[in-house]
Amino acid sequence: YPTKIVYASRMENVVGNFPNIFGPPPSIPFTRTQTYTTLSYSKHCVQNRVSMSAFSAGESFTRFILHYKSPCEDFYKAANITSITLLLMGIPLSHTPKLIRRKRSNSSKFKGSANSTPSQTSFEAEISQFYGGYSVLDAFRYIEGRRYHNSDAQYCFPNDSEELRRMQLSHNVFKNSWGGTNFSAPVAEMLSDGGVHVFDIGCGPGTWCLEMSLEYPKVTIIGLDISPTFSLGDKPPNVGYMQCDALDGLPFPSETFHYCWQKFMVSSFTKGQWIKQVKEIARVTKRGGWVEIMEVNVEFFSVGPALRKLSEGCRRYYISKNLLPSISHHVAKFMEESGEFDDIISEERDTYLGAWAGEQGEKAALNLVQAYQALKPVVRPVLCIEEYEYDELVNSLKRETASYRTYMKSYRFYAQRRSNHLNMPY
Secondary structure (H helix, E strand, O other): EEEEEEOOOOOOOOOOOOOHHHHHOOOOOOOOOOOOOEEEEOOOOOOOOEEEOOOOOOOOOEEEEEEEEOOOOOHHHOOOOOOOEEEEEEEEEEEEHHHHHHHHOOOOOOOOOOOOOOOOOHHHHHHHHOOOOOOOHHHEEEOOOOEEOOOOOOOOOOOOOHHHHHHHHHHHHHHHHHOOOOOOOOHHHHHOOOOOOEEEOOOOHHHOOOOOOHOOOOOOEEEEOOOOOOOOOOOOOOOOEEEEEEHOOOOOOOOOEEEEEEEEEEEEEHHHHHHHHHHHHHHHHHEEEEEEEEEOOOOOOOOOOOHHHHHHHHHHHHHHOOOOOOHHHHHHHHHHHOOEEEEEEEEEEEOOOOHHHHHHHHHHHHHHHHHHOHHHHHHHHHHHOOOOHHHHHHOHHHHHHHEEEEEEEEEEEEEEEEOOOOOOOO
């Protein structure tokens, strides 16, 4: 099988003790800033998989063994894979074959305003390094000064440094609404005991991963996201990261993780994709393990005219893309119909927007303003208004939410995967 074996460690002069089926380990030692990789390709494609072996927090040596298809054009066109990067033990490891870089640089199917080409920030320079030194313009497109995915993904938010900060703010806002907790599933004791694998799907900047890794240092946490927004700086030794599109399938063997967490994918999946995604999450979760999904609707309560107009434009855009703006009405049903879960539990919390709710309300209102600023390229055309009119609507949100005492809801759905295959509908 085509295999990439990545040896990585914080320790100097450490050599891995790999299973005999992969041949003897290399005799070349390395340091924290070096990696040794052995690449072997097959002429034919095999099923894309990633497996972990002896992967637990606290070990002085950790290894990933990646099984992937041979680098043929047909595979990458079908899978839409541009790169797979791991941040393991704080070390960035990247696999970006030349043919992938060539394909990306030749891509011209994405249209968008590229009138302004902002100079690279330190964050964007880091992302450029992430892509093997190639320009970020090969992987992204610029619209009205903001950077967006250069892909067919439904996701409509930017993926620049400004959006990175908004996502971190959003995490803090909604975490506060849930009493400062990062999850609701009854997994605290399991996480405290350690020796378990946790999967964060759609991890964004990795805020949830990092907080969980510090609170539960005995667990191993892997984050996955379509964007390379996970900062490439020093990370706790029990955190790893992969960049790929979840819609291509989760690149892990069945029953890999004890606990899977997914948050705020309302902007990412159509109904059919949601059904597929829930089954995929169940597949990579160990039997008896837990799955938790957190979501928000494009819905606000006690709203003024500006937010009513903006949210209606957002809802119409989502519907035009076959997304589900009222996703909370569907998640439990998707989980139930997968046949993989028993006793699905749902909870909801209010998030207050505006100065009427104090400092946290002001932060929530700021998050709302920044979100609609980010959505401007897709919502403004739906509303058929001029740019200055859209800006006026967004700029009035802080004042309006305070006056109308606006709030919104967030939802968490969690369940334990069945320990057997009984009553499976497929």
